[in-house]
Amino acid sequence: MSQKIRIAIADDNTFLLKTVFEKLSFFEDLDSRFHALNGKELLEKFKENQNIDVVLMDIEMPVMNGIEATEILKKRYPQIKVIMLTVFDNDENIFKAIKAGADGYLLKEIDAKDLHDGIVETLNGGAAMTPSIALKTLRLLRNPIEFTNEKDKEEVKLSEREVEVLEQLSKGLSYTIIAENLYLSPSTVRKHIENIYKKLQVHSKIEAVQKAKENKLI
Amino acid sequence: MSQKIRIAIADDNTFLLKTVFEKLSFFEDLDSRFHALNGKELLEKFKENQNIDVVLMDIEMPVMNGIEATEILKKRYPQIKVIMLTVFDNDENIFKAIKAGADGYLLKEIDAKDLHDGIVETLNGGAAMTPSIALKTLRLLRNPIEFTNEKDKEEVKLSEREVEVLEQLSKGLSYTIIAENLYLSPSTVRKHIENIYKKLQVHSKIEAVQKAKENKLI
DNA sequence: AGTCAAATACGGCAAATGGCGTATTGTGTT
DNA sequence: AACACAATACGCCATTTGCCGTATTTGACT
Numbered sequence: 001m002s003q004k005i006r007i008a009i010a011d012d013n014t015f016l017l018k019t020v021f022e023k024l025s026f027f028e029d030l031d032s033r034f035h036a037l038n039g040k041e042l043l044e045k046f047k048e049n050q051n052i053d054v055v056l057m058d059i060e061m062p063v064m065n066g067i068e069a070t071e072i073l074k075k076r077y078p079q080i081k082v083i084m085l086t087v088f089d090n091d092e093n094i095f096k097a098i099k100a101g102a103d104g105y106l107l108k109e110i111d112a113k114d115l116h117d118g119i120v121e122t123l124n125g126g127a128a129m130t131p132s133i134a135l136k137t138l139r140l141l142r143n144p145i146e147f148t149n150e151k152d153k154e155e156v157k158l159s160e161r162e163v164e165v166l167e168q169l170s171k172g173l174s175y176t177i178i179a180e181n182l183y184l185s186p187s188t189v190r191k192h193i194e195n196i197y198k199k200l201q202v203h204s205k206i207e208a209v210q211k212a213k214e215n216k217l218i
Numbered sequence: 219m220s221q222k223i224r225i226a227i228a229d230d231n232t233f234l235l236k237t238v239f240e241k242l243s244f245f246e247d248l249d250s251r252f253h254a255l256n257g258k259e260l261l262e263k264f265k266e267n268q269n270i271d272v273v274l275m276d277i278e279m280p281v282m283n284g285i286e287a288t289e290i291l292k293k294r295y296p297q298i299k300v301i302m303l304t305v306f307d308n309d310e311n312i313f314k315a316i317k318a319g320a321d322g323y324l325l326k327e328i329d330a331k332d333l334h335d336g337i338v339e340t341l342n343g344g345a346a347m348t349p350s351i352a353l354k355t356l357r358l359l360r361n362p363i364e365f366t367n368e369k370d371k372e373e374v375k376l377s378e379r380e381v382e383v384l385e386q387l388s389k390g391l392s393y394t395i396i397a398e399n400l401y402l403s404p405s406t407v408r409k410h411i412e413n414i415y416k417k418l419q420v421h422s423k424i425e426a427v428q429k430a431k432e433n434k435l436i
Numbered sequence: 437a438g439t440c441a442a443a444t445a446c447g448g449c450a451a452a453t454g455g456c457g458t459a460t461t462g463t464g465t466t
Numbered sequence: 467a468a469c470a471c472a473a474t475a476c477g478c479c480a481t482t483t484g485c486c487g488t489a490t491t492t493g494a495c496t
Contacts, residue, residue, distance in 0.1 A: 127353035131344020
């Protein structure tokens, strides 16, 4: 690459902004050009200065959030790559960002090297995704039904292990088989299921599996 | 991770097989256990030897292809991670593989380090995807094209009464409650369910409800 | 250093479930 | 009339499930 990759960043948190700049500064092929504290500011700066290759875009910002900004930006300058860089990894944000035209979706905990690689890959016509995000996109693809279902549910949180158990439950497996598959004692599996039921407010396998699917927990 | 990651490979091309083995051999935390030349062979080897963490699965194989094999494998051993490793990157294969339950999709041109990283990330609950594949999944998500399975449907026929019972089953109700609702004795409900299981070739409420939904019987 | 949540695990108990055989009644078809 | 089949129903039995209490370990955060 003869030319440096020119980058703009949109983020309202100046501390995180600084962290990102630092990560980028390790690499000589990257050139951090400017930043904005919200979507509107970013778009205004683009009016005078469009020679940017990649935008790293936060989602939660005042005035105009990153998803709206992405939508407008990609419509106006389609050649510019937009990579979401955020702490939020809920399905709705991911899906909205993709719909808005994002070329990648990374989480802020990403290390400098992976960020760099993601930027380069995106410029080369790929897409940047942290593995946990990739998993969620796979799940979204598997259940195309609920794309319409935008309304909020009361955010039931299951632990990772509980989700694993639930996934096995959904295959119709029994406690003992699940225990074997996960290298646990049946007692533990049963306790996990008990806890799942409490969290989901259900009283049987079927109800649990159905509720989990509704809430896209599996 | 104290334990080595145990890997099985399915690929009909022995040359490519060797290449993959070589790539894996660079890493001390990876343990290539066995390989198979097609999906059927893989499943047979799994019958005796299931202590595998990750399967690297080719798509085009004789006898049984990688997508069918993935579907069966993931149903039988849901905890095992399956990563497609193939030269084919067309939308249909990607989508089918994801539907079949693949946990990742990598292209064979991948270098050793990225392959290793992908395996580890997948084990850690993420998903492995080469950037070009990630891009295609994003596009698939953006386009609300209905990829609903046109094929299969073995036309299982249930009687009216059986459908009624099944509908109640799907609400998560017990035999006795269903009996009350339909003005039947619990024995009858159980017999109906027994017959339903036989027709659907399943062995539990959950499986029955899921199969019925797949076949749009309820 | 202390707290907390999560993951692990056991035992007990009542109810539900899944699989088997058997039997009677009605209904429609050959 | 004979036959097939769905719907109804009971009993037996082993296993699974749902619910309860309790307990230890570990890792994360304060």
